[in-house]
Amino acid sequence: VLRAEAKGxxxxxxxxxxxGGSEVFKDRETGSRWQQALATAISGPLQGTHxxxxxxxxxxxxxxxxxxxxxxxxxxxxxxxxxMAAVNKVINQGVSGVGPAPAGAFSHDDRLRPRETxxxxxxxxxxxxFPLLVLRKVLVVNDRVGGTPVVIVxxxxxxxTTAFDAQLNGRALKFRPxxxxxxxxxxxxxxxxxxxxxxxxxxxxxxxxxxxxxxxPGFWFAWSEFHPKTNLYSPGSAR
Amino acid sequence: LNELVSEAVAxxxxxxxxxxxxxxxxxxxxxxxxxxxxxxxxxxxxxDAATQxxxxxxxxxxxxxxxxAEVVIVRCLRVHNLALSGAARVPGVYLRxxxxxxxxxxxxxxxxxxxxxxxAFSSVATVPIDIFLDDNLRVFEGPQGDMNLRQPxxxxxxxxxxxxxxxxxxxxxRVTRGPSERxxxxxxxxxxxxxxxxxxxxxxxxxxQNTTPQAMPYTTVDHPEFVSASQTTFLSKxxxxxxxxxxxxxxxxxxxxLAQHGCVQDQMADGPIAVTW
Numbered sequence: 001v002l003r004a005e006a007k008g009x010x011x012x013x014x015x016x017x018x019x020g021g022s023e024v025f026k027d028r029e030t031g032s033r034w035q036q037a038l039a040t041a042i043s044g045p046l047q048g049t050h051x052x053x054x055x056x057x058x059x060x061x062x063x064x065x066x067x068x069x070x071x072x073x074x075x076x077x078x079x080x081x082x083x084m085a086a087v088n089k090v091i092n093q094g095v096s097g098v099g100p101a102p103a104g105a106f107s108h109d110d111r112l113r114p115r116e117t118x119x120x121x122x123x124x125x126x127x128x129x130f131p132l133l134v135l136r137k138v139l140v141v142n143d144r145v146g147g148t149p150v151v152i153v154x155x156x157x158x159x160x161t162t163a164f165d166a167q168l169n170g171r172a173l174k175f176r177p178x179x180x181x182x183x184x185x186x187x188x189x190x191x192x193x194x195x196x197x198x199x200x201x202x203x204x205x206x207x208x209x210x211x212x213x214x215x216x217p218g219f220w221f222a223w224s225e226f227h228p229k230t231n232l233y234s235p236g237s238a239r
Numbered sequence: 240l241n242e243l244v245s246e247a248v249a250x251x252x253x254x255x256x257x258x259x260x261x262x263x264x265x266x267x268x269x270x271x272x273x274x275x276x277x278x279x280x281x282x283x284x285x286x287d288a289a290t291q292x293x294x295x296x297x298x299x300x301x302x303x304x305x306x307x308a309e310v311v312i313v314r315c316l317r318v319h320n321l322a323l324s325g326a327a328r329v330p331g332v333y334l335r336x337x338x339x340x341x342x343x344x345x346x347x348x349x350x351x352x353x354x355x356x357x358x359a360f361s362s363v364a365t366v367p368i369d370i371f372l373d374d375n376l377r378v379f380e381g382p383q384g385d386m387n388l389r390q391p392x393x394x395x396x397x398x399x400x401x402x403x404x405x406x407x408x409x410x411x412x413r414v415t416r417g418p419s420e421r422x423x424x425x426x427x428x429x430x431x432x433x434x435x436x437x438x439x440x441x442x443x444x445x446x447x448q449n450t451t452p453q454a455m456p457y458t459t460v461d462h463p464e465f466v467s468a469s470q471t472t473f474l475s476k477x478x479x480x481x482x483x484x485x486x487x488x489x490x491x492x493x494x495x496x497l498a499q500h501g502c503v504q505d506q507m508a509d510g511p512i513a514v515t516w
Binding site: 001002003004005010011012013014015023025036054055056057058060061062064067068069070071072074075076077080081083084085087088090091092159 | 455457458460463464465466467470471473474476477478480482483484487491495496499501502503507510513514
């Protein structure tokens with residue numbers, strides 16, 4: 001999800017092409033072409049301009065509806081509605097990691113299989129990828145990215161991953177899952193209880209809210225292509 | 240064309256299955272749609288193939304049709320060493336469960352224009368390879384399309400394929416060494432030719448068997464409409480979505496909608512956003 005404005009101008013995007021297996025959009029206002037994975041214009045008058053990423057969460061309808069009972073939901077247009085079931089099938093298979101990179105992909109970083117889903121995190125100058133398959137096992141990761149202590153929380157029931165700056169009032173906290181679903185956490189410092197959305201539910205820190213970080217889900221081939229210096233999380237590598 | 244029709248009628252009398260008759264009818268329909276022509280060699284060849292193709296291949300095609308949403312079309316920067324020109328991006332097709340086989344196929348058939356289409360795989364050699372070895376056999380050449388997770392309208396399905404001869408010849412040339420290797424090669428070519436034949440001959444009729452509704456235009460949504468959670472009848476608990484919350488406002492963009500449009504433009508309290516998939 002991108003902020004659709006650059007240099008004070010609202011932008012409207014249309015699909016343009018694929019480069020390196022990733023989508024490129026063209027804006028109607030200036031005709032600049034934008035590489036989605038970089039949120040950057042790669043040609044046209046706005047070449048080199050970055051768009052800000054708008055905070056978003058990739059999750060399931062069940063989980064989102066629980067968290068946001070008053071949510072609005074985008075309505076499918078006629079014709080599109082009928083195809084949702086078939087498209088969902090493809091999307092659900094997409095996270096399995098099977099298959100090679102599309103032949104147009106430029107990067108061949110073999111630290112992971114090309115189609116493994118990773119959650120990318122950029123803090124400061126550092127980009128780090130957290131493989132979904134690993135997160136499903138470890139559930140909670142305490143790490144440092146770009147010098148900042150962070151915590152990544154994965155709730156396997158809805159395959160939902162959230163990330164936070166783990167600092168509160170200048171103190172870095174470390175977290176552990178409090179249940180198998182990782183819907184509840186506790187911090188090692190105060191043993192306060194937290195939910196997976198960075199809110200402290202009980203204990204000394206009750207009411208505190210961690211600052212949310214934006215995770216960018218994607219295939220490894222695309223993430224490694226557009227973040228060539230990316231670090232890759234593996235259990236034991238956490239700082 | 241009249242001559243072609245009478246020939247086709249004779250062939251349908253020989254055809255032992257309803258499906259074969261249907262395929263022949265499709266070929267004729269396409270021939271008429273494409274207007275007057277000097278000779279009907281291509282159509283004759285297609286009818287030949289249509290009457291010879293094994294039902295097992297047709298069956299495999301039917302299975303493929305039902306899974307056609309899994310056909311992911313990408314651009315191939317480099318299709319093995321056989322890309323038509325080194326720098327050109329050659330559109331290719333990529334199938335998740337048999338992609339290496341398919342890439343090999345697209346490489347040596349030299350498909351240079353290929354829009355979303357449907358292909359069957361079979362190891363059964365049933366189609367004489369000769370029919371594809373004529374120079375520049377151009378079948379149902381269609382407009383160059385965008386490559387993505389999208390499907391063509393049924394009428395576009397018959398305009399998909401452009402096969403050229405030379406890569407096949409080169410490929411054959413490269414692999415005629417030992418006897419066993421040669422046998423393997425021939426079998427490989429034959430099975431690939433079956434694939435090509437099925438892809439050319441059957442798309443329309445096979446599409447008709449398919450129960451998945453046709454794809455819609457892959458275009459940005461400029462004026463998104465929303466419903467409340469209680470009115471949301473089109474999602475199940477496990478369906479993936481992108482959620483955004485800002486203050487009191489929470490909005491959900493189902494992945495199955497985003498993937499069909501590519502982009503949804505929307506307005507939040509703090510500015511315009513583009514939700515992409």
